[in-house]
Amino acid sequence: MKKPKASTKATSKVEDSEAIWVLYLYVAGQSPKSLTAFANLKKICEEHLAGKYRIEIIDLLETPQLASGDQILAIPTLVRKLPEPVKKIIGDLSNTERALVGLNLRPVS
Amino acid sequence: MAEVFSKSRTGIKGLDEITGGGLPAGRPTLVCGSAGCGKTLLALEFLVRGATLYDEPGVFMAFEETADELTSNVASLGFDLGDLIARRKLHVDYVHIERSEIEETGEFDLDGLFVRLGHAVDSIGAKRVALDTLETLFASLSNEMILRAELRRLFRWLKDKGMTAIITAERGNNSLTRHGIEEYVSDCVILLDHRVTEQISTRRLRVVKYRGSLHGTNDYPFLIDEQGIVVLPITSIGLTNEASDERISSGIPLLDAMLGAKGFYRGSSILVSGTAGTGKTSVAAHFVNAACQRGERCLYFSFEESMSQVVRNMRSIGIDFQRWIKYGLLKFHAVRPSEYGLERHLLTMHKLVDEFKLSVVVVDPITNLTLTGSLGDVQAALMRLIDLLKTEQLTSLFTSLSHVSTGLEQTVVGMSSLMDTWIVLQDIESGGGRTRGICVLKSRGMAHSNQVQEFRFTDRGLQPTKSLNEEKAENGRLK
Numbered sequence: 001m002k003k004p005k006a007s008t009k010a011t012s013k014v015e016d017s018e019a020i021w022v023l024y025l026y027v028a029g030q031s032p033k034s035l036t037a038f039a040n041l042k043k044i045c046e047e048h049l050a051g052k053y054r055i056e057i058i059d060l061l062e063t064p065q066l067a068s069g070d071q072i073l074a075i076p077t078l079v080r081k082l083p084e085p086v087k088k089i090i091g092d093l094s095n096t097e098r099a100l101v102g103l104n105l106r107p108v109s
Numbered sequence: 110m111a112e113v114f115s116k117s118r119t120g121i122k123g124l125d126e127i128t129g130g131g132l133p134a135g136r137p138t139l140v141c142g143s144a145g146c147g148k149t150l151l152a153l154e155f156l157v158r159g160a161t162l163y164d165e166p167g168v169f170m171a172f173e174e175t176a177d178e179l180t181s182n183v184a185s186l187g188f189d190l191g192d193l194i195a196r197r198k199l200h201v202d203y204v205h206i207e208r209s210e211i212e213e214t215g216e217f218d219l220d221g222l223f224v225r226l227g228h229a230v231d232s233i234g235a236k237r238v239a240l241d242t243l244e245t246l247f248a249s250l251s252n253e254m255i256l257r258a259e260l261r262r263l264f265r266w267l268k269d270k271g272m273t274a275i276i277t278a279e280r281g282n283n284s285l286t287r288h289g290i291e292e293y294v295s296d297c298v299i300l301l302d303h304r305v306t307e308q309i310s311t312r313r314l315r316v317v318k319y320r321g322s323l324h325g326t327n328d329y330p331f332l333i334d335e336q337g338i339v340v341l342p343i344t345s346i347g348l349t350n351e352a353s354d355e356r357i358s359s360g361i362p363l364l365d366a367m368l369g370a371k372g373f374y375r376g377s378s379i380l381v382s383g384t385a386g387t388g389k390t391s392v393a394a395h396f397v398n399a400a401c402q403r404g405e406r407c408l409y410f411s412f413e414e415s416m417s418q419v420v421r422n423m424r425s426i427g428i429d430f431q432r433w434i435k436y437g438l439l440k441f442h443a444v445r446p447s448e449y450g451l452e453r454h455l456l457t458m459h460k461l462v463d464e465f466k467l468s469v470v471v472v473d474p475i476t477n478l479t480l481t482g483s484l485g486d487v488q489a490a491l492m493r494l495i496d497l498l499k500t501e502q503l504t505s506l507f508t509s510l511s512h513v514s515t516g517l518e519q520t521v522v523g524m525s526s527l528m529d530t531w532i533v534l535q536d537i538e539s540g541g542g543r544t545r546g547i548c549v550l551k552s553r554g555m556a557h558s559n560q561v562q563e564f565r566f567t568d569r570g571l572q573p574t575k576s577l578n579e580e581k582a583e584n585g586r587l588k
Contacts, residue, residue, distance in 0.1 A: 026221065028220035028221070028223075028224055031218075031220075033216050033217065033218065036215075036216075037215075060220070060221060060224040061224065064224045064225065064227065064228035065228060067221050067224050067225045067228070068202055068203075068225060071204065071205050071206060072221035072224075072225075073204060073206060073219055073221040073222045073225075073246075074217040074218065074219055074220075074221055074222075074250070075217060075218055075219070075220035075221050075224075076217065077217075077221065086210070087210065087212070088210050088211045088212070089211070089212045089213075089214055090211060090212070090213055090214070090217045090250075091213050091214040091215035091216055091217040092214070092215040092216045092217065093214050093215060094214065094215035094216065095214040095215050096214075098212055098213070098214040099212070099214045101212060102212030102214060
């Protein structure tokens with residue numbers, strides 16, 4: 001498993017620039033929940049968005065001033081910046097079904 | 110001996126008196142009440158006063174209103190939030206979660222909130238924190254178990270950081286707060302209440318709990334006026350006032366003569382009662398006039414007539430109020446009693462008495478105040494007012510309208526026991542005409558006349574009627 005680094009890190013595999021997904025994952029240090037969330041996010045993206053996503057990890061312990069901009073309260077929070085509209089998913093993404101619904105990758109059944 | 114924990118002054122008028130010095134320093138205090146009772150304002154004023162009076166910067170976490178909304182809401186109270194924010198004395202963070210935008214997918218915590226709060230506290234060196242209203246989180250997040258655990262951690266965190274904090278919460282049906290937050294904040298709980306009885310609203314404040322400290326336990330009325338919150342803990346004033354030996358003239362030679370030829374005691378309370386049209390206001394006016402002639406300041410509460418009406422009417426008996434108003438010796442406060450609640454009247458009186466260096470206060474008529482509350486309330490309020498005036502060594506004169514049906518000497522409010530001197534004016538029918546009589550029913554601590562003296566009003570004021578014959582002749586001429 002790839003651990004999220006403390007600094008802002010981009011993982012990009014751009015193929016189709018028009019349909020690129022920009023995802024911010026807000027964490028506070030390397031807590032188990034954050035690590036789980038990153039692993040789950042990676043898995044979901046590889047399965048459903050292979051090659052057209054970018055994940056940025058924002059560690060609020062380092063950049064606390066970024067928390068208010070996206071109205072972050074809960075950790076971890078995943079914010080889908082693109083495509084619009086902005087979506088927020090809180091929790092460690094262990095419930096894959098709900099995560100997919102939250103990301104609009106699967107219609108509500 | 111165990112160390113007594115320190116208190117943090119709120120700077121809110123009256124609240125520090127009730128709590129014996131303020132809120133517990135470095136601990137959270139819960140302020141609960143239903144919608145519109147003043148929770149947000151109390152929390153915000155706590156921070157504003159802390160920043161301006163005690164050099165303690167504060168962080169306001171707003172869960173309901175944005176910083177701009179808050180700023181404009183309290184601008185009318187003279188709080189310049191923008192300036193405080195610019196001077197880094199205050200930090201306002203608007204916390205908002207739109208539930209519809211959020212999907213919950215497993216384990217989470219509220220570290221984001223902690224990070225924001227911690228960052229805000231550190232960036233301005235805050236000593237005070239207000240969370241308004243934390244409970245909105247219960248509407249935003251569905252996982253109540255996580256939320257409760259995190260709230261417990263938050264209050265622990267606030268204590269560890271040494272923050273004096275106010276947490277506001279909505280009143281619940283059977284509990285203090287809707288979501289049982291009082292379970293986590295156990296040091297100090299303040300309850301606010303807003304009641305409307307007989308169309309007059311009264312706000313009340315009560316300290317439900319204050320661990321390790323004495324505190325007033327009554328329901329204290331409070332007001333939100335143009336300078337913020339004012340709590341009225343005036344019942345604490347007791348019977349400790351100094352009694353003066355100085356005598357001052359009533360402005361009426363006849364009445365002075367009846368009062369042992371010297372007049373009233375300075376700092377005493379005087380009641381002038383009588384039926385309609387017996388000249389109560391005129392007697393009060395004489396007293397005010399005499400005080401102004403001595404160069405003393407007077408405050409005239411008029412509950413029945415406007416200022417210009419009183420001024421015009423008194424000119425007819427040779428009293429020129431306009432002059433005293435111009436010299437700044439006389440101040441009128443004319444307002445309908447039903448304009449606002451009794452507490453607000455009392456507070457207005459307090460403030461005017463404080464602001465204006467006074468020696469005489471007239472309330473004309475006091476009976477109209479009974480329109481604004483129950484008899485018990487009015488009596489309690491009057492007692493507080495008289496106590497206040499006596500502590501300040503002010504001489505007060507109250508007029509009271511009595512009804513013929515309830516007897517000439519009955520005062521509606523039953524307040525004669527609060528008064529030192531009681532003067533009764535009455536109508537006297539004699540020989541097909543009417544004349545007026547004045548008598549002193551009681552006057553504590555002085556010899557006084559027991560006669561009913563006849564008098565009439567002339568363009569030189571109140572004059573004793575010399576004899577019946579002369580009076581008849583006068584009447585005849587008038588016809």
